[in-house]
Amino acid sequence: MSVIKDKSLKDSGYKKIDWVKRHMPLLNSIEQDFIKEKPLDGLNVSISIHVEAKTAYMAEVLAAGGANVTVTGCNPLSTQDDVAAALYDCGMEVYAVHGVSDEEYFKHIGAALDTKPSVFIDDGGDLVEALHGEKRELADSIWGGSEETTTGVMRLRAKEKAGRLLFPMISANDAMCKHLFDNRYGTGQSVWDGINRTTNLIVAGKNVVVAGYGWCGRGCAMRAKGMGAKVFVCEIDAVKAIEAVMDGFEVLTMDEAAEIGDVFVTVTGCKDVITKHHFEKMKNGAIMANAGHFDVEISKPDLEALSSSFGEIKPNITEYKIGGKSLYLLAEGRLVNLAAGDGHPAEIMDMSFAIQTMSVRYLAKNHAFLENRVYLVPPEIDEYVARLKLKTWGKAIDSLTPEQKEYISK
Numbered sequence: 001m002s003v004i005k006d007k008s009l010k011d012s013g014y015k016k017i018d019w020v021k022r023h024m025p026l027l028n029s030i031e032q033d034f035i036k037e038k039p040l041d042g043l044n045v046s047i048s049i050h051v052e053a054k055t056a057y058m059a060e061v062l063a064a065g066g067a068n069v070t071v072t073g074c075n076p077l078s079t080q081d082d083v084a085a086a087l088y089d090c091g092m093e094v095y096a097v098h099g100v101s102d103e104e105y106f107k108h109i110g111a112a113l114d115t116k117p118s119v120f121i122d123d124g125g126d127l128v129e130a131l132h133g134e135k136r137e138l139a140d141s142i143w144g145g146s147e148e149t150t151t152g153v154m155r156l157r158a159k160e161k162a163g164r165l166l167f168p169m170i171s172a173n174d175a176m177c178k179h180l181f182d183n184r185y186g187t188g189q190s191v192w193d194g195i196n197r198t199t200n201l202i203v204a205g206k207n208v209v210v211a212g213y214g215w216c217g218r219g220c221a222m223r224a225k226g227m228g229a230k231v232f233v234c235e236i237d238a239v240k241a242i243e244a245v246m247d248g249f250e251v252l253t254m255d256e257a258a259e260i261g262d263v264f265v266t267v268t269g270c271k272d273v274i275t276k277h278h279f280e281k282m283k284n285g286a287i288m289a290n291a292g293h294f295d296v297e298i299s300k301p302d303l304e305a306l307s308s309s310f311g312e313i314k315p316n317i318t319e320y321k322i323g324g325k326s327l328y329l330l331a332e333g334r335l336v337n338l339a340a341g342d343g344h345p346a347e348i349m350d351m352s353f354a355i356q357t358m359s360v361r362y363l364a365k366n367h368a369f370l371e372n373r374v375y376l377v378p379p380e381i382d383e384y385v386a387r388l389k390l391k392t393w394g395k396a397i398d399s400l401t402p403e404q405k406e407y408i409s410k
């Protein structure tokens, strides 16, 4: 069984996957190892991820390692139907259709769990949530899972703290080779790609407000500055606010920013970052985009309540008419880089998915020794991925001499 939009879209999906494969040398190398060693032989692996070309290639690599892979989405708007069709054509079970209702989306997550995976990859925590709720009966057969993003890790840590986590989890997001590059440079580039291709407006000279100066926010602010915007940062963490000031940005509250922003980007992992009283203060024509995992950072209920009318005026642009002005929300407030773009660049996701595939391999081998906790990615995996990345670039680094080792270990 599978649920996809249209099998005939597969050729376009294959072309997209073929392009990213040419730019993901780490996964190419891991794929070759997996073909030889079959470390996942016969293992059921479910993955809940943004169904697009790079994740599709990761699914193929897991299958090359011998896994029976089932794929489902992690966001109703980020699934690309042509890629889902190509994965189905490869023989995988796929439950992913672009633009499904929330109810259908959770049904697909349930279907991916009904295949009884031993190991899984989650992105944002919806699959884990189902295993702690309506699919609780399947949790006992889970060996472990790996979580892709900050929001998912936060949800896992809350469960761990409450003593409720039902199986071991690896926080792939916390690997150095993941968040340092994916969250910062990946989000930094792809968020602006999503905004620019959707709006086709200039960034230079605009007042850009970035809410959240964590890994992703730093990237979004840095790239906005590079394109000539005047960048303002909103934070709740005093240390991050100082960092933003020293990086050359203005720090202010969202109340203050609301009045001057031309473009707003939320990337906090929190909810209600921009709400009613901010919308009331905003300038006519202000554009809002979210890059945090869930569509709760910009309050859509408040926008709807304030509007005399609203509707999509162009793909991925919703206009809200509020008291004689228009405010624009991109991609329905869902991750703008994935819902209105193709996500992060392939070379970045090469590192993230090298971490993920190695973590799945680690779980398959070591699950018997793991407790129901959130584990960091073993440092040797981070080191392996970093060294492999440098190797694919043809770059060498220095090594410590025995004398240096002794000197720094005294």
Ligand SMILES: NC(=O)c1ccc[n+]([C@@H]2O[C@H](COP(=O)([O-])OP(=O)(O)OC[C@H]3O[C@@H](n4cnc5c(N)ncnc54)[C@H](O)[C@@H]3O)[C@@H](O)[C@H]2O)c1
Pocket (backbone or CB within 6 Å): 149, 150, 151, 152, 179, 182, 183, 187, 211, 212, 213, 214, 215, 216, 217, 234, 235, 236, 237, 240, 267, 268, 269, 270, 271, 272, 273, 291, 292, 293, 294, 335, 336, 337, 344
């Ligand atoms: N769009 C993407 O492709 C993508 C990629 C990676 C992560 N993410 C998601 O982006 C979000 C942020 O991830 P991160 O790795 O940058 O996390 P992070 O923890 O490094 O940064 C989040 C920052 O937001 C700040 N913050 C929290 N609540 C706030 C509020 N109400 N107002 C202002 N600032 C607030 C925090 O102090 C922190 O500095 C998460 O939801 C994560 O899952 C998205």
